[in-house]
Amino acid sequence: MSESTRPRRRGRLARSTAALAVLLGLASYVAVHQMTGSKGAPRCSVGSGENRYEFTPEQASNAATISAVGTTRGLPERAVTIALATALQESALRNIEHGDRDSLGLFQQRPSQGWGTPAQIMDPVYASGKFYAGLEKVPGYSRLPLTVAAQKVQRSGFPQAYAKHEPDATLLSAALTGRSPAALTCTTGRxxxxxxxxxxxxxxxxxxxxxxxxxxxxxxxxxxxxxxxxxxxxxxxxxxxxxxxxxxxxxxxxxxxxxxxxxxxxxxxxxxxxxxxxxxxxxxxxxxxxxxxxxxxxxxxxxxxxxxxxxx
Structure with a gap:
């Protein structure tokens, strides 16, 4: 082995040792958080066991607004389920200021398509009301498959995507419309x-x-x-x-x-x-x-x- 080879190998060994230390540190961090359940982190949930949906307080707040607007309009729980599944797909229940082209908000509504001004669409109460107004115009929407009813309002490029959110939306709507008492739990972390x-x-x-x-x-x-x-x-x-x-x-x-x-x-x-x-x-x-x-x-x-x- 030449003298010039030894330093290069020592350098590689040092880098490998440092990388291993970083990985071990990361593994320890993950293990500790799994054992402690990330104590103190705000979280909410509905359901139990495998039939359970966990989400953030921000998502819970938006879901509650969507549900309240629907029931205040006198709409059935099915309408709330459709609205929640739609928002889960479009924004993950986050009131985001960006999207495809000029899409905004919980339902990714577009100002250029007549949904309202950007400021209006970013208001969860307004945005929810506009979605329900569109849903009410769909004949027999409560008897349609969820993805069909949602697509008739949204006209999405991915019409089948709403269906995968129906189980979580059903849990949320049952709690937020009051049909499932004491079903929604939250830790605020504040x-x-x-x-x-x-x-x-x-x-x-x-x-x-x-x-x-x-x-x-x-x-x-x-x-x-x-x-x-x-x-x-x-x-x-x-x-x-x-x-x-x-x-x-x-x-x-x-x-x-x-x-x-x-x-x-x-x-x-x-x-x-x-x-x-x-x-x-x-x-x-x-x-x-x-x-x-x-x-x-x-x-x-x-x-x-x-x-x-x-x-x-």
Missing amino acids: AEGPPGDPAVFRAELVRAFGAKAAPKAVTGGPSAGRSAAEPVVLAVPVRAAKGTGSAPGAGSDERRGWELAQWAVARADTLRVVEVGYGGRVWRAGEADGGWSKSAGPLAAGGESVRVRLAQ
Whole structure:
């Protein structure tokens, strides 16, 4: 072996050793996060076992808006499922500012095709309303295969793509329309941050569900003439939209209550919600699994209102 060969081999050995160290470090990082379940990372889920869909708080917030706009229009759960599957395919339930050509938003609607201005399309409430308006013009849409109904509204270049999202969209719509009680769980990962604003919560609730959903009672906080350290609890009235929907129990007060409760959980990260109570159960943002627990306390009384506590 020549003297000139030895340094080159030593160099290769050093590089190989460094690369192996990086790989071992990466493997250790992944293993630790798998064992800890990435504790603290915001996440939401519906379903259980193999029939489970996990998603981010951002996606949950957008899904909740899509569902609320549909039920407020008096549309059945099937319409919500179609809308959610469409948004899952078009944007992965993210309100994105880009897309094919001039496509924008949750449904990748195009200003040049008459869907609205860019600012309007980037508003999830507006975009959802435009999708449902198109769906309502499709004769017998609730009896059509999902991908056919969605394609008649979207006119996509990939018309079969919507079908693969139907199972996840079905889980989401069952929870967000209230048919599946306490089915949507979230951990917000925001133990610290600004306090929740009752006015913002009320405005978002009314935009999604209409004026009848406005909270009728506010306790705590300086606006109520009390100490700023006292929790802010909103009472959201449960009023079923009688005669809407097509599933068994649609239009019932209990289903309406769970719809409102799970909307609040889905939007907890952005609206600074830390507790939601209804039907004898309470969801708390601080719980490790983000789930619902049975409670006999006043927050979980249920009946005439959904109780929501905001961050202080």
